[in-house]
Amino acid sequence: MLPLLDLLAQNPVLTLFTVLLLGFALGGVRVFGFSLGVAGVLFAGLFVSALDPRIALDPAVYELGLALFVYAIALASGGHVLSSFGRAGLIRNGLVLGLLTLGAGLTLGLGRLLGLEPALTAGLYTGALTSTPALAGVIEAVAGQPGAGDPVVAYSIAYPMGVIGVMLALFFFERRFRPDYAAEARALGVSGEEPVTRTLRVTDGRELTVESFVRAHGGRVVFGRLLHGGHLETAEAGSVLRGGDLVSVTGAPADVAAVIRVLGEEVAQSLSEDRSVLDFRRIFVSSPGVAGRRLSELRVNERLGATVTRVRRGDRDIVPDGRTVLELGDRVRVLAPRGRMAEVTRFFGDSYRHLSEINLLTFSLGLVLGLLVGTLPLPLPGGGTFRLGVAGGPLLVGLVLGALGRSGRVVWNIPYSANLTLRQFGLALFLAGVGLRSGGRFAAQLATAEGLALLLAGAAVTLSVTGALLWTGYRLLRLPYSLLSGLAAGLDTQPAVLGYATERTRSEVPELGYASVYPAALIGKILLAQLILRLAG
Incomplete structure (x- = not known):
C-alpha cells in the first residue's frame, strides 16, 4: 500500500484521475433507488486523502473546476431567469427564498447550540441543502483564517441526507396528500407525452x-x-x-x-x-x-x-x-x-x-468577465465588504449572458451537449480537489460525537425546510404537488431529486418548477452561506 501512496503523492495528475475513477464507480452504485452520482467523487477524494495527508492537488485545480461548472450551469439557466419575474414566478421564488432564509436561521441556531466553528456551521448549511457553489464561496472566504474550521467536513457529513431527506419528504407528503398527477399535468397544459x-x-x-x-x-x-x-x-x-x-x-x-x-x-x-x-x-x-x-x-x-x-x-x-x-x-x-x-x-x-466545438473566444471572454466581477469588493450593510469570488462572479455573469443569448454577432450560449460535458467535468474537478484537502479531518470527525451531531443537525435542516415547502405550497398556496416536487428539487439545486420527482409524476411538470426557482435558489444559498459565516463568527 505504501508504494502506491508514494506514487499518488508524487503524481498529482495520476491522483486526480484515480479519484475520478473511484468516484464515478462509487457514484454509480444504487441503494434503494438512490445513488451519489458525481458527488461520489467527493467521497472518493476524502477516502484517498484520509489514507495519506501528503496526497493533495493544487488549489487551482478545484478553482478551475468550480469556474467551469458554475459558468456552464448559469449559461443554461439564464433564459429561465426572465420567466421568474411573472406573478407566479415571484410567488414561487419568494416561497423558496423565504424557506432558505428560515433554514439559514435554523442552521445558525443549531451551530450555536452545538458550539460549532463558523465555517463548520456554514458548511453544514451548504451540505444540508446540497449547494456546491455555496460551499466553494465559504471555502474561499475562510482561506487562511485560523480557527474558522473546515466547511468541507460538515458539508460531506450532511450531504447524503441532504439528498435522501428530500426524497423521503416527497414520498411522505405524497402519501399524505394523494395528488392526482395526471389531472395536475392537464391543468398546467403539460401532458408529459411526445408530440x-x-x-x-x-x-x-x-x-x-x-x-x-x-x-x-x-x-x-x-x-x-x-x-x-x-x-x-x-x-x-x-x-x-x-x-x-x-x-x-x-x-x-x-x-x-x-x-x-x-x-x-x-x-x-x-x-x-x-x-x-x-x-x-x-x-x-x-x-x-x-x-x-x-x-x-x-x-x-x-x-x-x-x-x-x-x-x-x-x-x-x-x-x-x-x-x-x-x-x-x-x-x-x-x-x-x-x-x-x-x-x-x-x-x-x-x-x-x-457542434462538438466550443467558441473558446466567447467562452473565455465570459469567464474572464465573471472572474473579474468575482474580485470586486461589494459593500455590506453596517460596513465591511465581501466578494462574489470564483463561484459567485461567473454565476452572475453567466446568468446575464445566458439570458441575453447573443450580443450582435457574438453568441454566448454553447451547444447543449458541450454544456453538459463541461458542467460535469468542472464539478468533478472541484469535488476531487476539495475532497483531497479534507480527508483526514473528515475521517477523524465522523467517528466523534460532534460528527453524529452534524449528521442529525443536517437532517433537521433538510427535513424542516423541505417539509415546510411542501405543506405551505400545497395547503396554503394551493400549488400542484407535481410542481412543488420540482420546487423542492430546485430549492435543493439537486438534479438527483429532480430525477426522482420526474419518475414519480411521469410528467414534465417538476422540470417547470425546478427551472423557475433554480437560479434564485443557487444565488440565495451562496449569499446566505456567507451571511451565516459572518453571523456565526
Missing part, C-alpha cells in the same frame, strides 16, 4: 387563416401540410382553411384533439407519405447566425417557404411557436419544398462536427 401529428379534414364552414385560428383557440400546435384542390403546400400563417381541405397538425395529443374537435374530423390519410412536392428533415442547429434568435425573427417561412414543426432539445421534443429561441445543438424538424431542402439545411447549419 403527435394528425391529419384532419376541415368541416368548419368559416374560412379561417391559420394565424387567426391559433390566436383564437390557443394551444401550441403547428400546421404543417395543407392539401387544397389537389395541390399540396406548406400551411403558412396567412393560409386560408376551407371546407374539404386536408391539413396536418402537430402538437401535444390533447391540443391536437382539441383542434380536430373545433375544426373538422380526423382522417386516416397521412399527407407525409407524399414527398414529391414537400419533404421533411431533422436538421442540427449549428449556425451562429441562427442560434439565440426567435423563430419569428428568422422568418423561415417567408425566406425559404419552410415550416419548423418540432424542436428537439436534449431528449425532449418541443412544439415551437414564434417565441421559441433556437439554441446551438437543437435538432429542428423542418417541412419545406423538396427543391429548397438543401438551402434550408445550409441556413440552419447541420454540422455535427461544428
Whole structure:
C-alpha cells in the first residue's frame, strides 16, 4: 500500500484521475433507488486523502473546476431567469427564498447550540441543502483564517441526507396528500407525452387563416401540410382553411384533439407519405447566425417557404411557436419544398462536427468577465465588504449572458451537449480537489460525537425546510404537488431529486418548477452561506 501512496503523492495528475475513477464507480452504485452520482467523487477524494495527508492537488485545480461548472450551469439557466419575474414566478421564488432564509436561521441556531466553528456551521448549511457553489464561496472566504474550521467536513457529513431527506419528504407528503398527477399535468397544459401529428379534414364552414385560428383557440400546435384542390403546400400563417381541405397538425395529443374537435374530423390519410412536392428533415442547429434568435425573427417561412414543426432539445421534443429561441445543438424538424431542402439545411447549419466545438473566444471572454466581477469588493450593510469570488462572479455573469443569448454577432450560449460535458467535468474537478484537502479531518470527525451531531443537525435542516415547502405550497398556496416536487428539487439545486420527482409524476411538470426557482435558489444559498459565516463568527 505504501508504494502506491508514494506514487499518488508524487503524481498529482495520476491522483486526480484515480479519484475520478473511484468516484464515478462509487457514484454509480444504487441503494434503494438512490445513488451519489458525481458527488461520489467527493467521497472518493476524502477516502484517498484520509489514507495519506501528503496526497493533495493544487488549489487551482478545484478553482478551475468550480469556474467551469458554475459558468456552464448559469449559461443554461439564464433564459429561465426572465420567466421568474411573472406573478407566479415571484410567488414561487419568494416561497423558496423565504424557506432558505428560515433554514439559514435554523442552521445558525443549531451551530450555536452545538458550539460549532463558523465555517463548520456554514458548511453544514451548504451540505444540508446540497449547494456546491455555496460551499466553494465559504471555502474561499475562510482561506487562511485560523480557527474558522473546515466547511468541507460538515458539508460531506450532511450531504447524503441532504439528498435522501428530500426524497423521503416527497414520498411522505405524497402519501399524505394523494395528488392526482395526471389531472395536475392537464391543468398546467403539460401532458408529459411526445408530440403527435394528425391529419384532419376541415368541416368548419368559416374560412379561417391559420394565424387567426391559433390566436383564437390557443394551444401550441403547428400546421404543417395543407392539401387544397389537389395541390399540396406548406400551411403558412396567412393560409386560408376551407371546407374539404386536408391539413396536418402537430402538437401535444390533447391540443391536437382539441383542434380536430373545433375544426373538422380526423382522417386516416397521412399527407407525409407524399414527398414529391414537400419533404421533411431533422436538421442540427449549428449556425451562429441562427442560434439565440426567435423563430419569428428568422422568418423561415417567408425566406425559404419552410415550416419548423418540432424542436428537439436534449431528449425532449418541443412544439415551437414564434417565441421559441433556437439554441446551438437543437435538432429542428423542418417541412419545406423538396427543391429548397438543401438551402434550408445550409441556413440552419447541420454540422455535427461544428457542434462538438466550443467558441473558446466567447467562452473565455465570459469567464474572464465573471472572474473579474468575482474580485470586486461589494459593500455590506453596517460596513465591511465581501466578494462574489470564483463561484459567485461567473454565476452572475453567466446568468446575464445566458439570458441575453447573443450580443450582435457574438453568441454566448454553447451547444447543449458541450454544456453538459463541461458542467460535469468542472464539478468533478472541484469535488476531487476539495475532497483531497479534507480527508483526514473528515475521517477523524465522523467517528466523534460532534460528527453524529452534524449528521442529525443536517437532517433537521433538510427535513424542516423541505417539509415546510411542501405543506405551505400545497395547503396554503394551493400549488400542484407535481410542481412543488420540482420546487423542492430546485430549492435543493439537486438534479438527483429532480430525477426522482420526474419518475414519480411521469410528467414534465417538476422540470417547470425546478427551472423557475433554480437560479434564485443557487444565488440565495451562496449569499446566505456567507451571511451565516459572518453571523456565526
